[in-house]
Amino acid sequence: MFCRKCGHEIPNDSNVCQYCGEEVVYGSRPSDYKPTNGMAIAGLITAFISPLLGWIFGGIGLKRANNGYGGKWMAILAIIIATANFAYSMYMVSTGKLDELLNQFMNQ
Ligand SMILES: [Zn+2]
Structure with missing residues (x-):
């Protein structure tokens, strides 16, 4: 899969992007998901x-x-x-x- 922040290809089982440190979000949740305020x-x-x-x-x-x-x-x-x-x-x-x-x- 690809990091949603920097676009680098990262292993499918990684929790954090090894290139930019962005947390990997699983599931069908859209990347612009925002918690309820x-x-x-x-x-x-x-x-x-x-x-x-x-x-x-x-x-x-x-x-x-x-x-x-x-x-x-x-x-x-x-x-x-x-x-x-x-x-x-x-x-x-x-x-x-x-x-x-x-x-x-x-x-x-
Ligand atoms: Zn990244």
């Missing part, structure tokens, strides 16, 4: 509830995505949603709309 998923879910959690998980998820994990766009989306959630909360508080909303809720 749980942090990006967590960020995407928590961003709706808490901007802070969305930023933390989204940030860790983005860091992982840059280290070979999948879910890069999910992590970016989590950060965007968290930011939007934060901006919306600030808007609601600064304009007094949050108080209005709470009052309406209390008076029902």
Whole structure:
């Protein structure tokens, strides 16, 4: 077989390419396989509830995505949603709309 990184022919039973040191991956798994990025998923879910959690998980998820994990766009989306959630909360508080909303809720 051939090394997927440097293209040298290497013995079929080798675990590591003897030319470039690339780890040999067996099976039908495509070479661009990326492990699931749980942090990006967590960020995407928590961003709706808490901007802070969305930023933390989204940030860790983005860091992982840059280290070979999948879910890069999910992590970016989590950060965007968290930011939007934060901006919306600030808007609601600064304009007094949050108080209005709470009052309406209390008076029902
Ligand atoms: Zn190689």
